[in-house]
Amino acid sequence: ETGVTQTPRHLVMGMTNKKSLKCEQHLGHNAMYWYKQSAKKPLELMFVYSLEERVENNSVPSRFSPECPNSSHLFLHLHTLQPEDSALYLCASSPELGSGKNIQYFGAGTRLSVL
Amino acid sequence: RKEVEQDPGPFNVPEGATVAFNCTYSNSASQSFFWYRQDCRKEPKLLMSVYSSGNEDGRFTAQLNRASQYISLLIRDSKLSDSATYLCVVNRYPWAGSYQLTFGKGTKLSVIP
Numbered sequence: 001e002t003g004v005t006q007t008p009r010h011l012v013m014g015m016t017n018k019k020s021l022k023c024e025q026h027l028g029h030n031a032m033y034w035y036k037q038s039a040k041k042p043l044e045l046m047f048v049y050s051l052e053e054r055v056e057n058n059s060v061p062s063r064f065s066p067e068c069p070n071s072s073h074l075f076l077h078l079h080t081l082q083p084e085d086s087a088l089y090l091c092a093s094s095p096e097l098g099s100g101k102n103i104q105y106f107g108a109g110t111r112l113s114v115l
Numbered sequence: 116r117k118e119v120e121q122d123p124g125p126f127n128v129p130e131g132a133t134v135a136f137n138c139t140y141s142n143s144a145s146q147s148f149f150w151y152r153q154d155c156r157k158e159p160k161l162l163m164s165v166y167s168s169g170n171e172d173g174r175f176t177a178q179l180n181r182a183s184q185y186i187s188l189l190i191r192d193s194k195l196s197d198s199a200t201y202l203c204v205v206n207r208y209p210w211a212g213s214y215q216l217t218f219g220k221g222t223k224l225s226v227i228p
Contacts, residue, residue, distance in 0.1 A: 002158070002160070040220070041220065042119070042202075042217075042218040042219055042220045042221070043159070043202075043218040045215065045216070048215075056215070090158055090159075103149070103161055103164070104161075104216060105161075106158035106159050106160065107158060108157065108158050109158055111156075
């Protein structure tokens, strides 16, 4: 148990659906991240939040919309996704940004299938 | 050139063998380095940080060569439980976005009885 909890663990949705992924960290960290992991590809950083403020958006399509209501919760709202968006979505947290160590702790991920 | 490159493997080794993984990175502004481990269908977990002078944690030894922009991980006396994908991870200097961890695709290791 890493202290980062993601729900749901599995999600199947149609291209016209709207769904949300949830991440909660119990580590007292100030920074949270969304990553996408597709088969045969390295982890791709999507969004970075520090103290509830978005500090990075890595050219992610607008059909992915993040929300960080407080420093321990992070959401990823999904709408009108494409089949190629099917992947493992991982949430991570770290104590802070700007630290040379910046060890990130990952949740177990949400495995998303878009039909 | 990719930011972080690793041999994808798979490496199939017998129990007790010594295995070495290599990783190269392209951004000379990189500041800190890690090895993460990812089991099948699980999340990545930190295995160890990599320090300039090299460091060891039990059966695992990590080395860094800044001049060659090269990182290595050595596993001695392989166990079945070492079977996983090993991810090389690089962090840039603060002015280049120090929160930007860049992951390699990973090297898959299978330890065979």
